[in-house]
Amino acid sequence: MDRYLRNDVMSVQESIVNHVEYTMARNRYQFDDFEAYNAAAFSVRDRLIESWNDTQQYFREKSPKRVYYMSMEFLMGRSLLNSLYNLDIKPQYTEALRQLGYELETLVDKERDAALGNGGLGRLASCFLDSMATQDLPAWGYGIRYQYGMFRQTVNDGFQHEHPDYWLNFGNPWEIERPYISYPIKFYGGVEKQIIDGHEVNKWVGGEDISAVAYDNPIPGWNTPTTINLRLWSAKPSREFDLESFNTGDYVQAILAKQRAETISSVLYPDDRTYQGKELRLKQQYFMVSATIQDIIRRYLVNHDSFDEFPNQVAVQLNDTHPSLAIPELLRLLIDEHGLSDTKAWEITSKVFSFTNHTVLVDALEKWPVDLLEKVLPRHMQIIYEINWKFISDLSQKRGEDFALFGRTSIIEETTEGKLVRMAHLAMVGCHTVNGVAEVHSELLKTRMFPDFYELAPEKFQNKTNGVTQRRWLAFSNPALRDLISSKLGGDSWIRELDMLHDLDKYAEDPEFQAQWRAIKLENKKKLTKLIEEKTGTVVSPNALFDIQVKRIHEYKRQLLNVFSVIHRYNKIKAATPEERKEMVPRVVVIGGKAAPGYDMAKRIIKLVCAVGEKVNNDPDVGDLLKLVFIPDYNVSSAEVIVPAAELSQHISTAGTEASGTSNMKFAMNGCLIIGTMDGSNVEIAEEIGKRNMFIFGANSADVPILRSERARFKPPPEFDGIVEQIRGGAFDWADFLNPVCDAVHGGADYYLLANDFEDYIRAQDLVDETYKDQAKWTTMSIKSTAGSGKFSSDRTIREYAKDIWGIEPCRRPEPG
């Protein structure tokens, strides 16, 4: 026990003050809030490192099979509060800081978000890390340490502006740089045949070398001694100096050329919509993949002298196809560097990888031009051809010369503009398992996206419905609700066994419990009210119904449908008599989310939200009955304030377009009712919570293709046409700018079927109002939402992956002391 840092208030205080003096070189009696935050963070980090070291040591001793979660994105958010809670040292830090004259709550806000992700996919990866640590799995996360994270969004006069997120500006106390853990990464060059020990081998030679340096980020579990690792790679110039360029005399130019290596890990691509064949993005993917696979092999070889055990020691999960070059990279290293035969290397590789698909949008499927791959990764292109050749020969053995089938399933797609590598097909062939992220989505993978592969290998297809961590998204961000829940469930065990929430059902109609439940929601709404005023200048009443839609701006997510219903509500208020207005339920509609910088339509949608808000919020006839605000720069930290305050949240994508959705789970856990379509995980939420406790509307995914094919003949409801005309006619100004938005949903366009779903959506919204008038009923539904959300813990998701895909088990080191 002695060797561990102590966690009593005095020791904590001393450690903070020491960091002020010795780490930050400031006066130990005089430091500002930011310095106090930093010192506290360094002090917490010391404790994380202890737990991290012991965990890694224990894993090394036990040598269990490990899982490696590879992802181009991790949307972590802030770490201070999360670490304090998970290490169970929050009270001591609160008190230590208070005695020093600082408030933990204030300091927490000094931390910059680690926003190394776009949205759902990156946040899911972060929730998974939390669940893997909490459940003591021998797991590692691997990704890129981007210097610029997701851009910061400001909105001026309704127009989005993007600002660079140079998040490392003031240092990052949560990471540990490992200058000695680095690997060479090659690009370009060519392939040479060499004879080694009488065998002909292919060697990738020439080209450019850079190095990947490791930065470790400790991930503590909740209420466990386990702390796992997220290893992020940063690109640095390689240490080997390219003598040639130095000898030509231009020393400075040669240095500058080396410096450019760093650009590879410099920026996160902020577009999660359309795949673009950008060379830098390809290099980022390969950079992450190569460093990671080299690191995994190095670790494996510490206690093995052949690769026979590799598949029993290593499981690699690919978060979408973004890291799927890991497949040819492992083959290359096994064959070219470690001398395995092609057959042996393939046998091993095909047992290691599994991949998750996260989207049904065909535009987002990655297809790299063969030309580009040949140039950047010549040896990998050869290997991909070989994988494809083997795949097609096996196929012809089974199915005969079915050329149409070969064409549909081939890893190589032939187009008039040249050949493309279909990364999803590469992943499908190279992985033992592929999964979707919600039941309906996994069905679509089999029936619509990859029917041939399903027919060929049905056993490869699985479903793993997403989840979120109830630690960050309920226990820590909604502490009052956590305490109320714990008081009824006899303690806080539900924080690791979320199914226990079912027991809240008993209290769903208990008036006293309801009153407490509502009081907490009101307090959370007041906090959000402050945030809204701070960020938008708009004052909203905490007594209105808080109706929220926060997510990336995408046409398929249909923020536009939401705006149309706000306009409809506005029109109704304007037409109502004062008596009728008294009967209406006041609403605050909040919309937030980033538009990809090149996504013109999404930016116009933001403009429309702001233009309608401008009109509605300043109309004296409306008053508190309706407010529409656009919250700028939606991110993990603002979500932590928004989610606990929401009463209604919108998940209204066209059925069959949202793979899963995960914010719906966070909202439901926090007692927020859902208005939504039968899409993604809404379907399973409805199974758990009960449709009668949600507001479900709209076409289902089976109807969508039919409705879509008939939409040119569909006559929109007159109300819908009226709203389009209102916008076109300048009722919210900016008519010319907003016309393309109208064109997209009108006159036979309307790919996402807003007009089809409009009336049913309005009906559901009217039902929301009616229900809200009966606060007892509303609160019952709210409690039932929380009670029914147990399934949507990422703990459950991770247990399923561990058992059904990875074949790994918990490995918990004994409690210290």
Ligand code: 26V
């Ligand atoms: C796609 C692309 C396309 C190429 C350019 C860069 C880039 C970056 C990210 C992505 C990922 C988009 C996929 C995604 O985020 N899907 C979301 O995944 C969530 C977690 O499974 C799921 O809940 C959402 O429904 C799904 O949209």
